[in-house]
Structure formats: C-alpha cells, structure tokens
Amino acid sequence: MYQNTKAAFTKLKNNKFFELSVICVIIISALEIGAKTFPLSNTAVSITSLLDTFITVFFLFEISIRFLTDDNKKHFFKSGWNVFDTLVVVISLIPVNDSEMALLARLVRVFRVLRMVSVVPELRVLINSLIKALPQLGYVVLLMFIIFYIYAAIGSFLFSTINPVLWGDIAISMLTLFRVMTFEDWTDIQYETMEVYPYSWIYYMTFIFFTAFAFLNMVIGIVVNVMEEEHAKEKNKNEPSLSELKQEISELKSLILQLDEKQKQ
Incomplete structure (x- = not known):
C-alpha cells in the first residue's frame, strides 16, 4: 500500500503539469501579496483571504509530497532549500489575524515568492x-x-x-x-x-x-x-x-x- 502510494506521489511530483502548477501558484502568491499593499474593497479582501488559504494548503501538500517521495528521508532536511521551503510553509500556517505573530506571518508570506528559486533548477x-x-x-x-x-x-x-x-x-x-x-x-x-x-x-x-x-x-x-x-x-x-x-x-x-x-x- 505504502509503495503504491509513494509511486503515485512520485509520478505526480515528476509530472510537468504539476511542476507548472507549483510555479503558477507561486506567481499567484506574489500577485496576492502585491494586491494587499493597495487599498481593497471588502470583496477583494475576502478573495485574497481565500487565495491565501488555498496557497498555504497547496504548498503544504506540495512539500508533503516531496518529503514522502524522498528515498532518504533522514537527509531531506540536510538540503538548505528543503529547510527553507518547510519553514516558509510551516510559518505560513500561523493565522494572520488576531495573533501576536501576525506580523511574522505576513513577512514570511512575502518570502513565499522566493520558493520560485527552489522550484526552478536554473535559479x-x-x-x-x-x-x-x-x-x-x-x-x-x-x-x-x-x-x-x-x-x-x-x-x-x-x-x-x-x-x-x-x-x-x-x-x-x-x-x-x-x-x-x-x-x-x-x-x-x-x-x-x-x-x-x-x-x-x-x-x-x-x-x-x-x-x-x-x-x-x-x-x-x-x-x-x-x-x-x-x-x-x-x-x-x-x-x-x-x-x-x-x-x-x-x-x-x-x-x-x-x-x-x-x-x-
């Protein structure tokens, strides 16, 4: 069962469409962060909040797939890029509103744009x-x-x-x-x-x-x-x-x- 699930996740991770989806979500995340710097209507604020939740869940799903499909999980966090991606995803789970760490959560969401570097090998x-x-x-x-x-x-x-x-x-x-x-x-x-x-x-x-x-x-x-x-x-x-x-x-x-x-x- 585990091997079948791992094989399915590995196939998904190596899928070009999935890789493009990750890049698209990172771009959407960058646009969403930029949109929040402008004065927004209540409808726009609701849309950006939904987008933020979707982006956080998607990144959590993507990093989980990368961890599960890694052959040597003990060495997964020896890579600086994996540590960076994991920290960004984990801290993004902090609620932005009504939290003492709201400022930290907002700042970390800005760094989600840097995930483009870890996704694109040339970067x-x-x-x-x-x-x-x-x-x-x-x-x-x-x-x-x-x-x-x-x-x-x-x-x-x-x-x-x-x-x-x-x-x-x-x-x-x-x-x-x-x-x-x-x-x-x-x-x-x-x-x-x-x-x-x-x-x-x-x-x-x-x-x-x-x-x-x-x-x-x-x-x-x-x-x-x-x-x-x-x-x-x-x-x-x-x-x-x-x-x-x-x-x-x-x-x-x-x-x-x-x-x-x-x-x-």
Missing part, C-alpha cells in the same frame, strides 16, 4: 554560485572598502569647505563617493570642486577607474567563473561518469560470459 544554480563566490568576493570588497576609505579621507580634507553636505566627514564622503561610482549626477560634484581645485578631476577619474571599472569587473569575473563551475557540476551529475560506464560494461561482459557458459553446458 538554484545562480543562487548557489553567488553563495560560493562570497569568500572570493569578500577580499575584493575589502580592497574596495580600503580604496573608498582613502579617497573619502582625501575628499573630506580637500572639499569639506566647498560643500560640507557632501564632504563634511569621512562617512558622508563615502556616501558621496558611492554616488560617484554609480554615476548619479557625479559631474555636478566634480565641476563644483573644480571651481576651487581645477585639477580635482584627476581625483574623480582615478577613483572611477579603480571602483567602477576595475573592481566591479573583478566581481563579475569571479561570479561568472563560479557559475561556470556550478553548471559543469550540474552537467556531470546528469551524465554518467567514466567509472560508472566501465562498471556497466564489465557487468555486461560478465553476463555475456555466463550466458555463453550456460549455452555450452
């Missing part, structure tokens, strides 16, 4: 790549912070009398430099200081070269490299390894030899 590869790239990115970010700090100190010393709003202290100067790095009206800041220091353009050009061009390209290069490694790992998982092929060939050879011996006898 999982992207997130895993970003997470695995963090240790390497940390050194680049640290070096970028050092450059920011040096340039902010220089800018504060030189330009604080010109515009204390932008260069009053080192913290404000770093925010101003972030604005320069993102090219948000940075030429206005440059021309303002050039009226007092004509060669201050060198300060801005070198800062933009180090941050916007050099370091950001380093970040992109690291992320792309890790993404390629993750795609290669996923491809290797789906394709049989050389050792597995050799083992299968040796098993086939042994079977053929056994059949030949039986025929001779």
Whole structure:
C-alpha cells in the first residue's frame, strides 16, 4: 500500500503539469501579496483571504509530497532549500489575524515568492554560485572598502569647505563617493570642486577607474567563473561518469560470459 502510494506521489511530483502548477501558484502568491499593499474593497479582501488559504494548503501538500517521495528521508532536511521551503510553509500556517505573530506571518508570506528559486533548477544554480563566490568576493570588497576609505579621507580634507553636505566627514564622503561610482549626477560634484581645485578631476577619474571599472569587473569575473563551475557540476551529475560506464560494461561482459557458459553446458 505504502509503495503504491509513494509511486503515485512520485509520478505526480515528476509530472510537468504539476511542476507548472507549483510555479503558477507561486506567481499567484506574489500577485496576492502585491494586491494587499493597495487599498481593497471588502470583496477583494475576502478573495485574497481565500487565495491565501488555498496557497498555504497547496504548498503544504506540495512539500508533503516531496518529503514522502524522498528515498532518504533522514537527509531531506540536510538540503538548505528543503529547510527553507518547510519553514516558509510551516510559518505560513500561523493565522494572520488576531495573533501576536501576525506580523511574522505576513513577512514570511512575502518570502513565499522566493520558493520560485527552489522550484526552478536554473535559479538554484545562480543562487548557489553567488553563495560560493562570497569568500572570493569578500577580499575584493575589502580592497574596495580600503580604496573608498582613502579617497573619502582625501575628499573630506580637500572639499569639506566647498560643500560640507557632501564632504563634511569621512562617512558622508563615502556616501558621496558611492554616488560617484554609480554615476548619479557625479559631474555636478566634480565641476563644483573644480571651481576651487581645477585639477580635482584627476581625483574623480582615478577613483572611477579603480571602483567602477576595475573592481566591479573583478566581481563579475569571479561570479561568472563560479557559475561556470556550478553548471559543469550540474552537467556531470546528469551524465554518467567514466567509472560508472566501465562498471556497466564489465557487468555486461560478465553476463555475456555466463550466458555463453550456460549455452555450452
């Protein structure tokens, strides 16, 4: 009985229509969350409440199927995505109204949109790549912070009398430099200081070269490299390894030899 039920649930889980249904429900959940940010009529509030109940029940059903069809249930919660999905579903069961944890329940319902990442394998590869790239990115970010700090100190010393709003202290100067790095009206800041220091353009050009061009390209290069490694790992998982092929060939050879011996006898 259990095996038949498990086989039926496994067939349902692997069904493309069911996978599309999960994605559609996640999209509906996102739209329902967005709709609640607008002023709604009593009818619309009732509809969103019914939708919220349906979405919660559907997600509970879907995570239950995934757990029941897992071959190794002890390792089910060793996957970070399974833990995340389970927490979102369990906390979504908290009633939104008349509860001390209503705010938590509402916030968790927002994170239901992130379940799209756990459902779509390509998105999982992207997130895993970003997470695995963090240790390497940390050194680049640290070096970028050092450059920011040096340039902010220089800018504060030189330009604080010109515009204390932008260069009053080192913290404000770093925010101003972030604005320069993102090219948000940075030429206005440059021309303002050039009226007092004509060669201050060198300060801005070198800062933009180090941050916007050099370091950001380093970040992109690291992320792309890790993404390629993750795609290669996923491809290797789906394709049989050389050792597995050799083992299968040796098993086939042994079977053929056994059949030949039986025929001779």
